[in-house]
Amino acid sequence: MATTAATAPAIHATPVSKKGGVMSWLTTTDHKKIAVLYLYTALFFFIFGGLEAVIIRAQLMLPNGELVSAELYNQLMTMHGTTMIFLAVMPLSAVFFNFLIPLQIGARDVAFPRLNAFSYWVYLLGGIFITVPIFFMVAPDGGWFAYAPLTTNQFSPGVNIDFWVLGIQILGLSSLAAAFNFITTVINMRAPGMNMMRMPMFTWMAFVTQFLIALAFPAITIALVFLQFDRFFGTTFYDITAGADPLLWQHLFWIFGHPEVYILILPAFGLISEVIPTNARKPLFGYPVMVYSGILIAFLGFGVWAHHMFAVGMGPVADTVFGLMTMLIAIPTGVKIFNWIATLWGGNLRLNTAMLFAIGLPALFTIGGISGVMHSSPPAVMQQTDSYFIVAHFHYVLFGGSMMGIFAGLYHYFPKMFGRMLNERLGKWHFWLNFIAMNLTFFPMHYSGMLGMPRRIYTYDAQQGWETFNLLSSLGAFLLAIATAVFVVNFFWSKRNGALAPNDPWGAPTIEWSIPSPVPEYNFAKLPTITSRYPMWDLPSKDPAGVGTRAGRESGVVMETETFTAAELGIPMPLPSIKPLLAAFSIVVLLSGMFFLSNDSKMLALVLMIGGGIATFGFIVSWLSSPLEEHH
Amino acid sequence: MSFNHRPRQFVAAALSAGLVLALAACAQDYPNSTFNHHTEFNTAIDFLWDRLLFWGTIVFVVVEVALIYTIIKFRHREGAPAPKQVHGNTTLEIMWTVAPALILILIAVPTVRTIFRTQAPAVPEALQVEVIGHQWWWEFHYPEYGVRTANELYLPVGRTVNLTLVTKDVIHSFWVPQLGGKRDLISNRTNYLWFTPDSSLESTVWNGFCAEFCGPSHANMKFRTYTVQPDEFERWMSNQQSPAAFGAVTPPAPAAAEGEAVQVAAADSVTPAAALEPYWYPEEELPAYAIPTGRIPASLAMPDGLVGDPQRGLEIYSRSTCIGCHAISGNPMSLARIGPDLTHIGSRHTLGAGMFPNEPSFMFAWIKNSRALKPGSLMLPVGIGQRDPITGMVIGERGGLNDQQIADIVAYLQALK
Amino acid sequence: MADNVSHAAHAEAAPHEEHHPTWQTYVKIGVILFIITAIEVSAFFIPAWETSRIYVPSMLFLSSLKFIAVVLFYMHLKYDHRLFRALFTGPLIVAIITIISLLFLFDQLSISF
């Protein structure tokens, strides 16, 4: 008989899969292993992007800094933004999409496990493609939104922008493939009884995010295709000598760009919506409203893009429309903030590290949100736009929002991923250092911005009234590096030496906590039947409010405390396959072959493109015609 | 925001007071502050800013206080009873949907009003200035006066100026924080921006910046705006309209030199320059923030004791590569419009679009190898033996200039007041 | 992946395969599509129509008829699970709104009273 909750939880920190070795990683189709791959890669890129930021801050610490040249600075600045957004925060969210969505909806894997592996490999290769150039001083240097016509051949004849144009397309492919996968997973792979309004909030926000990705990335893909054609084939989309309108790029970019910022924040919102109720031992306040506000934020997010363009002279009517639409978004977001506070209210707050980060999000994101609303007033933003005030805004929402949420999620879910607890002492150090340093870095930027400091400048004169603020920001950034180092140490130390984690170290309400930590390859030995939003709290022993005070519902969930292999249970698992990796590799060869089109090595370009194309086709055919899983 | 007696405004000021207003007060310490009322444009923006700051502060305080209070009050205590399992409360949720909506309405109404007011066409009697962006310098064209200048914009106080913003290449953005918000200069588009420097302003100088990333030297695309008294403006303008006044070395120019200038001017200037006393913003009065602090590498320093001769400089200049890009009205050899107009370069206070003080030693280095000073600069190095950082080529004897020749050109250009 | 299909048997509702229209319906739709296209093309060549104010609206109307016919019948959204309808119409609406906004922003459309 399956074990019951009464049995003492057996603890064993076995690796995610018994089969070790490099091949097991290269061929994995297990969403949990893919999540781990995403995690390592994204953390690497986060530190890489952070180091770029530290160099930026070192350069700007004092007036007339001479640490790096203007060219290098522009590459660092561009790659810092690009790295953090496309290679760090989005993939860090993808860690949780991969790891949590199947677990939270009670599935054995995602809908298309091999496509999932494919997404990861494309991301990794794309990340390498776009990152390596900086070591040769030819990294993209057009800013993270690469405004045309600066990025056309006429004004950027080097290869720098080529890397960006192709790299972002590669990364977009990864995100799009993942989006279709997760949309399908959430719609179709839910356990019996898991109807939409019983889904955990993280899964909901992740689900909404996938639609943002699916609808936002095509716009930037097209913008990039135009730019690429301009650069490689002499089309005239952004060619000002042919009468092109540079606003075309700006519109297409921001049609993507604004939804993108919600792509970055909604998963973090979802994560803390898991952490806060768990550690407050109270259900999420206003679950339906939280769902609807997430959907509304996403929907409105498609109607505000031009608020990044208030200085371009769109005319009063457009400014008004986009300004008002932007303000509207504050309403559903505010509802979320207040609902979190209401969830905390009356709770029994366990202030562990995850909880601290989770509370840090509303505390800090609100500051960024308020400056966002200040930007939404077009005349007012005329003084703010392209100044450090903007830089302050987006680091408060990105670092104070997305990163806080992601850290909360990492502390919360680390035991489930690796079977061991992160060290709380180091965790607290990490949080407080991070919290202080973060404010020290980014709060002064409000001042430097409103006191006239433009962004994206590699140097500035003394006597401009910015010295103090820049010095503070730089010191803060160095402290942030220390904080991050604490986290890195904690991560690797705890992975080997942390306390062993039981099934449910936090007394959490959702079903991913009913299975062993780390999660066995098959996830659920018995697929749970869901009868409420907080099934684990329906277990009498787990009810945070004491035995029997809940609705007396029968929970369809059992505590599974033993780990078997899928074969022992006779559960068919997706077979490992190298084909996603090979297909990803060939498609990246195909795309990066285009790189040489503009560089007078057309033969090489054709060889790579045709070779890559044929290989892609071949691998996809063999991928589709090989069976997904073994049969028992 | 004029400090009238509206209580709300007062609260706004008080709340945000601490730092922000204190900062704004001492313009010397914060010379590029956006918090001031030097123009009606900035007044309108600051009015909105105060509203935004006021409501922002309230939201901030409400959220943070609620959070902190909740955390302290409900933090885990041993033996605390299990929390009540509340799932939601529609009334509360409606409240915190409606309250932000009301705040937003209070922000939106003045916002919309200000949008339409600040974007209305400028008054017809406004001073017209065409601002032309270049990688990486500014060209200012006064069509009514037929004057073109670079990187220094003179405006009379009390008169509305209507800027027509265009660019020769990529997108730039015109920003003088002290005089109002920014507006982009967009390829194939024309933008407008108008404001009126307050008539109570004393003659002074403001820093201006390019606020849209435009390539390697985006940081070095600065300019100065001088808001001067109307009569000073007229004097400045009449001097600008005259051709190069080579020989007039010290301001104010001696009468003789002035006469000379008028003579030459008669030939081709748009309006014959009236015999006004020339004016430009006096160097002694430049505030510290208007003096660039950029340094030049030792390798480009002007050798000690090197003295240039302006007359010789005129000759060398007039057959050098310089004339391929620059114009000096009064010098028939120098007519090109690619680089900045140099007619009155000697009267300007900065070099290289606000990068360096306009002093002989800096100009010497600049001419010798501008690209080593200003990343990406389109101006070719001319110093013999200098390495062009973009092409990697070393300037040879042919076409290159030696130190003495450069010093001569410097002397000539410095004399063009 | 094909095996997912066969295993779907025990799920709530089987796909509404039975409601698929017959081939006669398909052919009828094909004829309608043909006729509408013919009308559109001839309108292009009828100067009185082509220059009139109703030309553009009529063209938009006719082509959306075709669009809807194909989507409802050939892509059987009319008979299929409503989920698919949502997956398609949601993005379609976002796309259409985006196109129209861009046309305003690029001065290709303007509101005149």
Next chain:
Amino acid sequence: MSNAAAVAEHATHHHHTSTGLDNRKIGLWAFIGSECMLFGSLIATYLSYKGKSLVGPFPHEAWTSPQGETFPAILDIPVTSASTFVLLMSSLAMVLAHNAVVHRHKPKVTTTDRIIGNSSLWLGMTALLGLAFLCFQAYEFTAFVHEGLSIGTNLFGSSFYTLTGFHGAHVAVGVLWLTALLFIDRKRTLQPEDATNVDLCALYWHFVDVVWIAIFTLIYLIK
């Protein structure tokens, strides 16, 4: 082990789906939704740049260059009407192919039944019509180039070729897909169980058709 066996009894061997729908079909519809934005961006670009080219040739009116050369209006409505018709009919063929596979086991009495029930015929027909459409497009492109419009000539050229080229690339992928299905059908006759496989291709194909319906009206017919 015995424990495992006990648990195994309860392990679900089937793949559970929440809606009873096929995963791939949901994924494909999500993909089609995404494609709406892709083509939306392309169409919006074309329309936004309409009439803004500095030099000709132009889509609907003749143009005389400063050198005195005359270029005719580029778009050739009769030819494109034919290709539009071809694509529409391919959709009809496609839907009949799907119909044939679904009703594979229906008794076929009349000749009509046999024709209508011949999936290979309709798959092949669809692919052929798709190919014909591509030929029309190739013809169109070469003719336009001869008339002086290349992809780099002006804004119209760039946005026109990119938009229709993207659509053409989608048709080409569809033709490949159809050919693969035809190949399987010839090898081992597609059965009703395979209907979803055909349906996926059909949905894609009809979507590409629907996009053309929009393009034909917005780009070709409306001046």
